[in-house]
Amino acid sequence: MLGRFISFEGPDGSGKTSVLEQILPEIRKWTDKNVILTREPGGSEIAESVRHIILKPENTAMDSRTEALLYAASRRQHLAERVLPALNRGDWVITDRYVDSSIAYQGVARGIGIEEVYEMNQFATEGLMPELTLYLDVRAEVGLSRIERNRHVDEINRLDKEKLEFHQQVRQGYLQVLERFPERIVKINAENDIDTVSKECLEAILNHIRKEEETGL
Numbered sequence: 001m002l003g004r005f006i007s008f009e010g011p012d013g014s015g016k017t018s019v020l021e022q023i024l025p026e027i028r029k030w031t032d033k034n035v036i037l038t039r040e041p042g043g044s045e046i047a048e049s050v051r052h053i054i055l056k057p058e059n060t061a062m063d064s065r066t067e068a069l070l071y072a073a074s075r076r077q078h079l080a081e082r083v084l085p086a087l088n089r090g091d092w093v094i095t096d097r098y099v100d101s102s103i104a105y106q107g108v109a110r111g112i113g114i115e116e117v118y119e120m121n122q123f124a125t126e127g128l129m130p131e132l133t134l135y136l137d138v139r140a141e142v143g144l145s146r147i148e149r150n151r152h153v154d155e156i157n158r159l160d161k162e163k164l165e166f167h168q169q170v171r172q173g174y175l176q177v178l179e180r181f182p183e184r185i186v187k188i189n190a191e192n193d194i195d196t197v198s199k200e201c202l203e204a205i206l207n208h209i210r211k212e213e214e215t216g217l
Helices: 016-030 045-055 064-089 099-109 114-125 140-149 164-180 194-215
Strands: 004-009 035-039 092-096 132-137 185-189
Touching: 004 016, 004 064, 004 099, 004 194, 016 035, 016 092, 016 194, 035 064, 045 064, 064 092, 064 099, 064 114, 099 114, 099 164, 114 164, 132 164, 132 194, 140 164, 164 185, 185 194
Parallel strands: 004 092, 004 132, 035 092, 132 185
Antiparallel strands: none
16 A cells, blocks of 8 residues: 555544545645545445435434444545555545544444444555544534524534534544544644644644654655
């Protein structure tokens, strides 16, 4: 595998999409490699169909384990159809969400268990994890207020409609993931203004690459 694989994570309202839109042109200036931006759930035709099922606001009867399995299935299709071919070509793949989201949302907030969700996704991904993850940290109250403020332009999905306590648990889940994988994850304070957050994310990516080049990894 020759390409680079980087993920962006964060609770709802953390601003991942806005940050990615801002820094992607800068990343493309920095490398001569093809840089692909994708997202989960989704990122390919079949995976996007699964996304629609998962996030459809009317699907309130969905069982928690069904939800976790659908995320893993969408992720597998996304990898097979888009991510792995790109990495094997030497492209850079930057994804908005990956396995850490499932651990935080289903493993912790839904109460399924971190190990259970982690192992399910190890099967789905054959152990493929990003070399770097940027975690945009934001308190649930702040994230939800952003969603409410921008609801006329944002996609309001089934998870956005969960109660505050659920989103607080999601953040706690992410903090547990950060504790487990400190060598891979960089925490960014996403409550800062968009320009500051974008600058810190870009610096984290470039510093990671420079460090690898210096050590010969």
